[in-house]
Amino acid sequence: MQPRRWAVLIPVAALVTGALALHSQSPARAAAPQFDSRGRLMLPKDYREWIFLSSGLGMTYGAPETNRQPNFDDVFVSPPAYREFVNAGHWPEHTVFILEQRRSSARGSVNGGSVGHYQSDLIGLSAAVKDSRRSPDGSGWAYFGFGLKTDPAPALPKTAACYSCHGQNAAVENTFVQFYPTLLPVARAKGTLKPNFRKVIE
């Protein structure tokens, strides 16, 4: 190829790379965890556009709650991590989970006379990140509590209940795949359920 052709091709190649890079910045793709200079996790702004894994009502997170006003929890995971799990049954480094807790309501249009519950106000946000360099307890995972703020949050200390509860009870690594109905069959098929968890269900 002659030099003059390179003169045309190089800027074109730069344009292609730039276009693809810009395209890759769409909300669902920029999903690696971001930390500030003090190592605090930034709340991902677009987690509501991530992959929804499941929700529960009245599940025990933190202090036991009464059944009168149970809370919903919604779990979202970063899209590249989800795709890796579907393919291989495990979570890649830099997986991010967001747990959203919301109040439930049982009054409202259509549902007014029934026993149903639907989701209302946000009451707290937490995150779990798979990052072997940032895990306080050496499990490979770190937990973060945002509460109702959007400020960056430091990793919770290894004495926080998240570490021991996830470590002891989760079905795959530190994650409660037993509550994610589309992923539990994947873990069974890929053989990635933890031995302790297999004992419980078999």
Place this chain on the structure above:
Amino acid sequence: MQPRRWAVLIPVAALVTGALALHSQSPARAAAPQFDSRGRLMLPKDYREWIFLSSGLGMTYGAPETNRQPNFDDVFVSPPAYREFVNAGHWPEHTVFILEQRRSSARGSVNGGSVGHYQSDLIGLSAAVKDSRRSPDGSGWAYFGFGLKTDPAPALPKTAACYSCHGQNAAVENTFVQFYPTLLPVARAKGTLKPNFRKVIE
């Protein structure tokens, strides 16, 4: 520019276009409703990667259910429609909603002793599509019931309860935005709540 430069640029431009088109075919983007030759809606294979709007437990869909074994419902919407709603407070033509119903379970690891419910087996799938040419009742919306099958489904007839219930009770157009906690504030801000619904809540 000399002809020989075009000879280089045209295949490169084709490559760029091809690369971008391929990139755009990622699951979250190919979200327009697909119909077969008989006008039946094809179940979108990747709806679990769409935008999650909310879930409920024991909400009244179809026959009233007892509270002993309430069902969860999960609502997903096609990503381009979600982004349009966030910007403008209304749904664009070709919006697709998928309603997933799942059994609830109250027994399992961690949650064994509590009163909580989490999601388990899929028990049915339905869809709502905004398509002015396919709406049996002229509302602009059409409803489809897949049940547990993945076969294409015809639009339900206009006598089906979905049409009257959504038409009379939904907060924005035919959609139950009153149960989608991240979208209700958008509809309020954009002034797109239906007058009948505003009367109920004000």
